[in-house]
Amino acid sequence: MQILSPMIYKHKIGQTLWLARINRYLISIALVTMLLAGLNATVADRIGKGVLKQELDALLLHETVHGAKISLGIYPVKGNQSLFEYNSSLQMIPASLQKLMTAVTAIRRWGLDHRFRTRLGYRGEIRDSVLYGDLVIIADGDPSWSESIHPEGGHIIFEQWADSLKARGIGRIEGKLIVNTDKFDFQRRGDGWEKDDEPYGYAAPISPFSFNENAIGFDLVAPDTLNTLVRITPRFGYSYLTLENHLRSAPAHTMRNIVIKITDVAHYRLIQGTMPMGTQRTVRASVSDPVDFAVSMLRDAFAGKGLHFSGKYGVDDVKPDTVVMQHLFDYESVELIHILRFLLKDSSNMMSEMLLHQFGRGVKDGISYMKMTLKDIGIDSEKITIADGSGLSRKNQVSAKQIGQLLVWCHDQPWFEQFYNAQAVNGIDGTLKNRLNQESVRGRIHAKTGSLTGVNTLAGYLRAADEQLYVLVIMCLGYKSAVTIMDWQDSICQLLLRYDGTMDAK
Secondary structure (H helix, E strand, O other), rough: OEEEEEOOOOOOOHHHHHHHHHHHHHHHHHHHHHHHHHOOOOOOOOOHHHHHHHHHHHHHOOHHHOEEEEEEEEEEOOOOOOOOOOOOOEEEEHHHHHHHHHHHHHHHHOOOOOOOOEEEEEEEEEEEEEEEEEEEEOOOOOOOOOOOOOOOOOOOHHHHHHHHHHHHHEEEEEEEEEEEEOOOOOEEOOOOOOHHHHEEEEOEEEEEOHHHHHHHHHHHHHEOOOEEEEEEEEHHOOOEEEEEEEEEEEOOOOOOOEEEEEOOOOEEEEEEEEEEOOOEEEEEEEOOOOHHHHHHHHHHHHOOOOOOHHHHHHEEOOOOOHOOOOEEEEEEOOOOOHHHHHHOOOOHHHHHHHHHHHHOOOOOHHHHHHHHHHHHHOOOHOOEEEOOOOOOOOOEEEEEHHHHHHHHHHOOOOHHHHHHOEEEOOOOHHHHOOEEEEEEEOOEEEEEEEEEEOOOEEEEEEOOOOOEEEEEEEEEEOOOOOHHHHHHHHHHHHHHHOOOOHHHHH
């Protein structure tokens, strides 16, 4: 990969960013200190419903949420009742809680053992270890060719294909690569996605033939010297994108500010801003053409195995079941449950969108199928607005009560344990790895988080002091600080962790 280094330019770091960060930190500490001192929030200090309601009411009046829109629901997994609700019927932006609906729809649509199947074949003839003709790939919308699922890098799948072709007597291809992409339509940006998000990996375009979530990760290392270019290395040596590097080291303890921009040149991106000296970070940049990206990575992987094409590639958009070719082999993905683990724990937008596109044939049909599934479950889907499968769109609207209904329904399904374990676990993994990680409560919450600018949500299952599971849904909009709103949410969790339902019967 080529890293372009422009002339050194002056970059002055203002003290206001540092002071703002300190203020948020102090507010956060004050909130947590007050709550812990006033509530002695440990699982051992059990509380009944009366105290729980009293303390939740107090939290809803706390200055952290002054001026914010809050929706809250707590539901036992058994019985048609609520333990506590506040604005629970209010339609709110779910952010990545949308993925819960997508995941449940996928389970209902295919089952947890479903595998996506990519078919490979050829047109022409194989003679003397040479394919005189075209290699044909029929894409099945497999979202799993990613470093998220394959830590060695998604390219190992293409290497396996090369080995399979060589085992079938193909050592060279005198022809083109033809990719059938008729499974669903290409989508550059989802309905309601911000255009400014387009350069980033979390907002990558969608195609039936997609590789590495249609993004490339770059490892960033800021040197220990001030105002020096940050070292940038593409993960797995993927050389499809070139970064024009304007990213520089800033004083220690300043806020990180990394910006990626799309340029007029197809495979170039601009990266600029600052990183504190001596720190490291990984960022992901999206590609603009998923098929071209996947084919480029396939060619590189094949070449590494000594298998080369003489021609370019072409896209075939006829119906997959009408493709004429001599069948070679099928490649099956990991089971759906493995995909859902990464989709939910690490909040993969691309995996979510890939699934949505296949519930029907594209976004419109996929949304209709999702709403039909929710209706079959017993949720009033007419009041739900669905714009995408990931929650990146601000057009999505759903209530805490509806998400609570979904999660309570899931508890009674034969696949619940696998669904439960596919979610992030507090203090252990996923997006909850660094939240509520005190030893006394670690591992007692399995949930999905969600965030957009000005939106922060949390929904899942919490095992309280009475060892019973409760569904908890918290949706926040228009708060002052993302740091303090998450501390505020964690304080609600701390309260519920102390709840003992058996005290209410005494």
